[in-house]
Amino acid sequence: MRLLRSAAALAVAAGVAHASVFADSFTQSQYGFTLQAIYDSDAGHTNFTLHTLNSGQAVGWMGIGTGEQMAGSNMMVGWVNTDNTVVISQRTTAGEIMPTTKNIKAQRFTVDKTLSKTQSSGTTFAWSQPGFPEAGGNMQMVNMIWAVNPSDAPATADTSATIYKHASRGFITLDLTKPYTGGAITASDASSGAPKASRTMSMRNSIIIAHMVLSIVAWLILMPAGIFIARFGRTAFTWLPKHRIVQTVSIAFILIAMGLGFAIVKSEGGVDFSQRHHKLGFVLAMLAVFQGLLGQFGHMLWNAKRIRVQNYLHIIIGIVLFGLAPWNMALGFDLWVPWYPSVAGKYVCIAWAALLGVVYICGLALLPREFKTDRKAQELRAAIRIDSNDDVGGQHDRKA
Numbered sequence: 001m002r003l004l005r006s007a008a009a010l011a012v013a014a015g016v017a018h019a020s021v022f023a024d025s026f027t028q029s030q031y032g033f034t035l036q037a038i039y040d041s042d043a044g045h046t047n048f049t050l051h052t053l054n055s056g057q058a059v060g061w062m063g064i065g066t067g068e069q070m071a072g073s074n075m076m077v078g079w080v081n082t083d084n085t086v087v088i089s090q091r092t093t094a095g096e097i098m099p100t101t102k103n104i105k106a107q108r109f110t111v112d113k114t115l116s117k118t119q120s121s122g123t124t125f126a127w128s129q130p131g132f133p134e135a136g137g138n139m140q141m142v143n144m145i146w147a148v149n150p151s152d153a154p155a156t157a158d159t160s161a162t163i164y165k166h167a168s169r170g171f172i173t174l175d176l177t178k179p180y181t182g183g184a185i186t187a188s189d190a191s192s193g194a195p196k197a198s199r200t201m202s203m204r205n206s207i208i209i210a211h212m213v214l215s216i217v218a219w220l221i222l223m224p225a226g227i228f229i230a231r232f233g234r235t236a237f238t239w240l241p242k243h244r245i246v247q248t249v250s251i252a253f254i255l256i257a258m259g260l261g262f263a264i265v266k267s268e269g270g271v272d273f274s275q276r277h278h279k280l281g282f283v284l285a286m287l288a289v290f291q292g293l294l295g296q297f298g299h300m301l302w303n304a305k306r307i308r309v310q311n312y313l314h315i316i317i318g319i320v321l322f323g324l325a326p327w328n329m330a331l332g333f334d335l336w337v338p339w340y341p342s343v344a345g346k347y348v349c350i351a352w353a354a355l356l357g358v359v360y361i362c363g364l365a366l367l368p369r370e371f372k373t374d375r376k377a378q379e380l381r382a383a384i385r386i387d388s389n390d391d392v393g394g395q396h397d398r399k400a
Contacts, residue, residue: 020265022139022179026172033065033149037184039139039176045130046176048076049115053122054351056080060150061163062125063091063099066106066132068143068171071095074132075107077163078125079153080117086116088125089159095265096275096335101160107131131175145171207260208336214257215332219325220349222250223288224356227318231363240299258285277331284325291317319360326353 027034032053039046052059065073075091077099077348088111093098107130115126147166154161161378226246233239259297261281291314298310330346 001251006189019181022176022178023185024142024174024178025185026174027187028170030144031150031168033062033148035144035146035172035178037174037187038180039133039152041135045128046132047128048126050076050078050123050125051122054150055118055120055123056084057082057153057155058150059118059123060148060153060167063145063147063166064172065099065147066129066143068145069101070097070145072105072207073099073145074100074104074109074129076109076125076127076129078116079163080123081157082155083157084118085157086118086123086125087154087157087159088127089161090118098165100161139176142174142176144174146170146172162195185365195281204264207264209262211257211264211330213333214253214260215325215329216349217323218250218253218257219329220352220356222246222253223322224360226250227322227360228363230279231360232366235366235369247292247295251288254285254288258282275331275335277335280324280328280331284321284328287317287321291321322353322357326350 005188020036021040023036023038025034026035034051036049036051037046048064050062050064052062054060058228059078061077061079063075063077065075067073070093072094075093077091079087081087089101090104090109091101092104093099094103099157099256103184109127109129112128115124117124126363133139147169149164149167150168152164154163182384223246229239229243229246232240258281261278265278290384294310294314294317301307302309326349329349333341333343
């Protein structure tokens with residue numbers, strides 16, 4: 001806190017303690033950091049000071065951004081290099097992807113190298129952001145975001161270094177109508193670190209909902225139904241046509257959902273799929289298509305050559321798909337900001353998938369009956385071929 005008081009003293013000494021200067025602060029107790037903002041409305045800029053109790057590379061990396069979401073946010077990302085120098089990087093991003101130093105549209109901020117330091121009492125990042133907050137905005141509710149990753153500090157002074165995904169994130173609302181006259185800056189009631197949901201039915205959210213519904217119907221209803229038709233219907237009815245129809249529809253839904261996923265990323269300005277949910281979703285969709293083709297090929301090969309190996313591969317891939325899909329859905333729920341759906345949704349999906357898995361395992365008890373039915377069918381076909389050959393041989397004898 002001594003560094004924060006020093007920062008405030010320097011601001012006063014610089015002559016910013018007058019009627020046009022306002023300030024507020026925010027403290028995040030779980031990760032032990034405090035953000036102070038001193039806004040000079042005449043100069044049109046804000047001096048930020050971020051202090052954490054951690055020192056050196058134990059800081060990991062920390063980020064403070066403008067607005068309520070990552071897309072378009074003007075961010076400060078800071079860490080401590082291996083030589084104990086403080087690195088401050090200005091970044092932005094087009095969506096829920098790693099922020100970079102490219103395509104920054106906001107005015108460049110100025111790093112205060114004097115205040116930015118790490119020592120035994122903690123680490124301070126200090127910078128000045130011109131043009132923020134925008135004139136004419138609601139100064140009583142200035143929205144910002146924060147993110148931290150205490151474990152993965154870049155071991156470099158390169159401001160464009162790769163940073164790994166945050167371990168936690170949250171929101172800040174500052175009241176910059178509070179006059180500042182120097183000294184300590186106390187947090188107002190408006191300052192908050194609790195996530196705020198913005199559940200408006202925008203085009204983006206509508207596409208996400210369609211993507212989510214199609215994925216749930218495909219992976220958790222249609223595909224299991226097709227699997228159960230094959231698992232329980234082999235000894236009860238003609239299962240293949242029904243299995244083929246249901247799985248074809250499920251694959252169609254999966255491909256449409258994937259297309260909507262591409263549309264979501266494109267709407268955020270993304271040029272690649274950087275999140276695990278994106279990559280795994282694409283792999284699962286392509287594997288589902290391959291699975292459908294393999295099933296059809298396997299059936300044809302079985303009818304022609306009585307070869308069954310490919311069918312076992314078909315079953316294994318199906319189990320892998322069904323196991324990974326619910327996990328990928330959970331990853332998707334975590335990415336849906338600023339809607340922030342309840343965690344109950346992903347847990348319900350996982351619990352439902354687990355229940356279906358138990359039902360499938362119970363269905364394996366039908367395997368002995370299935371193998372017995374297959375053996376009888378093969379013996380019958382063999383007997384028919386022998387009878388046919390005998391009939392042909394008898395006809396040759398009569399002709400002779």
